[in-house]
Amino acid sequence: MQPGDQAPGNPETKTSLEYLAMARDMSAAAAEEADMDSVxxxxxxxxxNHAMCYSIAAYLHVGTAVRIGYSLGLHRDIFLRSKGSLERERSRRVWWTIYVLDYEMASRFGYPCSVIDDAVFMSTPRPRSRC
Structure with missing residues (x-):
């Protein structure tokens, strides 16, 4: 089955392209919320978008995630002091994930990064503990 194909025998099944279109339609509302889920x-x-070869859209959406992260203060450790240890670690991981995505998209497509390294005062996530 190729991306965009429907599952046989189920006309109500949405394709990946339909889900992507729905997500794009909801992106304005997500930007207005400006919370961790939006990031x-x-x-x-x-x-x-990157997986579907929409490089400009991929770059723009990751850049939006970075800017929402900035607006939430995710780039600063001081933002996290009021949160519990689990929430602090999640926030660190989200920030560093979008940081890496931004650098990856920018370098891959030849655009400037949205992240400004001199503005980032966030420690790296803790290593995962082994079970």
């Missing part, structure tokens, strides 16, 4: 949503939307 994650735009990061994922950037990855989905």
């Amino acid at each position: 994650k949503a735009f990061g994922l939307l950037g990855l989905a």
